Amino acid sequence: GQNIDQPTEMTATEGAIVQINCTYQTSGFNGLFWYQQHAGEAPTFLSYNVLDGLEEKGRFSSFLSRSKGYSYLLLKELQMKDSASYLCAPMDSNYQLIWGAGTKLIIKP
Amino acid sequence: GAVVSQHPSWVICKSGTSVKIECRSLDFQATTMFWYRQFPKQSLMLMATSNEGSKATYEQGVEKDKFLINHASLTLSTLTVTSAHPEDSSFYICSAVKGASGGNEQFFGPGTRLTVL
Numbered sequence: 001g002q003n004i005d006q007p008t009e010m011t012a013t014e015g016a017i018v019q020i021n022c023t024y025q026t027s028g029f030n031g032l033f034w035y036q037q038h039a040g041e042a043p044t045f046l047s048y049n050v051l052d053g054l055e056e057k058g059r060f061s062s063f064l065s066r067s068k069g070y071s072y073l074l075l076k077e078l079q080m081k082d083s084a085s086y087l088c089a090p091m092d093s094n095y096q097l098i099w100g101a102g103t104k105l106i107i108k109p
Numbered sequence: 110g111a112v113v114s115q116h117p118s119w120v121i122c123k124s125g126t127s128v129k130i131e132c133r134s135l136d137f138q139a140t141t142m143f144w145y146r147q148f149p150k151q152s153l154m155l156m157a158t159s160n161e162g163s164k165a166t167y168e169q170g171v172e173k174d175k176f177l178i179n180h181a182s183l184t185l186s187t188l189t190v191t192s193a194h195p196e197d198s199s200f201y202i203c204s205a206v207k208g209a210s211g212g213n214e215q216f217f218g219p220g221t222r223l224t225v226l
Binding site for chain 1: 218
């Protein structure tokens, strides 16, 4: 079967660093996406990894290990506006995104 | 850029009526669009894959006669919820794939919140 495993909720302090881990199992693999979703809004794209390694984009970085079925999203210099759900979504052999419930990140002052 | 719009943003309707939701790719052509539904605090659930010029592919458990999808052009897909009932109240989100399918990013519309009374 196909499944995503992420922590349900995480809490971090403004200005700190947080790492959100994701393990996945899919039928085939065509890359992995990370999306941010604020409450009541649609997801917005953060990153896409298709090869092993780290992709850095400003305050956000994403890492992928295909052999381990593992990815993480690293958020630096946390801001209050980063409070949101973060969705790890691998793409299967049919090029469909597989969605979990995401990780709700709470930022405290 | 790649902008996707949805209309309406929110709609309230009476039970038994039909509601049409439009999804448009504003600055690119999308041969493939996806329709999702999301209940509060739950993950996105793919309802169907909409391909321009052909019939939509529905996910298991999604009634194709209740959720009518039309992808008449490369920039427009519509979802019609027929004979809506309170249990259909949800957040409906479309996404569009830029360029050929396969490995491309999905650009999401802002979503449509449907409330059926």
